[in-house]
Amino acid sequence: MASSKSMIEAHAQVIENNFKECINSCFEGVLDVGQNLSEFSLLDNKDFVTTTESMMKGFIEMEKEMQHHIAALKDVRTLTSSEGIDVNFLAEFDKKLDHLKKSSENDYKSHPKYKELENFFMDVGSLEEQIAALRVKLTASSSNDDIEVTEVEINTKCPYTGQTIVFPVRNKHCGHVYDKAGITNYISSRKAKAKCPAVGCGNKNPITVDILEEHTDLKKYIQLVGKLERLKVNDNLDHSLDV
Numbered sequence: 001m002a003s004s005k006s007m008i009e010a011h012a013q014v015i016e017n018n019f020k021e022c023i024n025s026c027f028e029g030v031l032d033v034g035q036n037l038s039e040f041s042l043l044d045n046k047d048f049v050t051t052t053e054s055m056m057k058g059f060i061e062m063e064k065e066m067q068h069h070i071a072a073l074k075d076v077r078t079l080t081s082s083e084g085i086d087v088n089f090l091a092e093f094d095k096k097l098d099h100l101k102k103s104s105e106n107d108y109k110s111h112p113k114y115k116e117l118e119n120f121f122m123d124v125g126s127l128e129e130q131i132a133a134l135r136v137k138l139t140a141s142s143s144n145d146d147i148e149v150t151e152v153e154i155n156t157k158c159p160y161t162g163q164t165i166v167f168p169v170r171n172k173h174c175g176h177v178y179d180k181a182g183i184t185n186y187i188s189s190r191k192a193k194a195k196c197p198a199v200g201c202g203n204k205n206p207i208t209v210d211i212l213e214e215h216t217d218l219k220k221y222i223q224l225v226g227k228l229e230r231l232k233v234n235d236n237l238d239h240s241l242d243v
Contacts, residue, residue, distance in 0.1 A: 019066045026059045027113045034120035035223065043121055056117050060108045068104070072096040116216055127228045134221040156222055158182050160197040165222060168215040171196060174203035177215050184209060 076093045161182035169180045176198040194207045
């Protein structure tokens with residue numbers, strides 16, 4: 001019995017540590033493909049679009065399968081033997097896993113990552129138009145309504161690292177945004193003493209990984225601004241070569 005339970009616990013840890021990271025990488029890979037299809041005007045090729053959507057659907061289903069395994073394993077780990085009767089942990093795991101699969105809904109189109117992919121496939125205009133629309137969205141809550149959108153600078157600096165954010169995550173409690181790699185390193189090193197590093201933040205609660213959420217709008221804004229800057233550099237280089 002003890003060996004079976006230990007095996008289940010080890011299996012659960014492997015799933016949580018490895019598969020979550022794998023699935024997230026897969027999501028980002030498909031989103032990169034979707035963004036490239038949009039930016040290089042390849043959306044008329046329906047085969048490309050359909051294949052990309054199918055890839056995202058498959059990874060969403062894989063994530064759900066992973067979540068079912070984690071939930072079933074965690075539930076089984078709480079079981080104990082009573083009245084001298086040994087618990088068949090593997091049989092209980094199979095039973096709980098089967099129940100989770102039958103009771104879950106298969107609405108992959110409502111998944112945030114699928115919606116993010118679909119946004120790339122919409123008619124969203126030029127890079128400049130997309131950036132302008134995102135700037136309006138990101139500054140919609142600003143109290144200074146008389147500021148022209150073109151004059152508003154979107155803050156893309158991480159309050160912890162001081163560097164430009166690569167992968168933005170938002171604190172659900174105070175709303176401040178950090179670079180994912182920087183803030184997770186900060187949490188790992190400071191543990192329970194990790195507090196929001198934004199100057200003047202009144203949130204005194206510790207920062208934990210589970211209160212961080214991906215800031216999809218800022219992420220897209222950073223990607224598009226970077227793309228536009230690279231295009232301008234290339235245009236300037238081409239112009240200098242032609243002179």
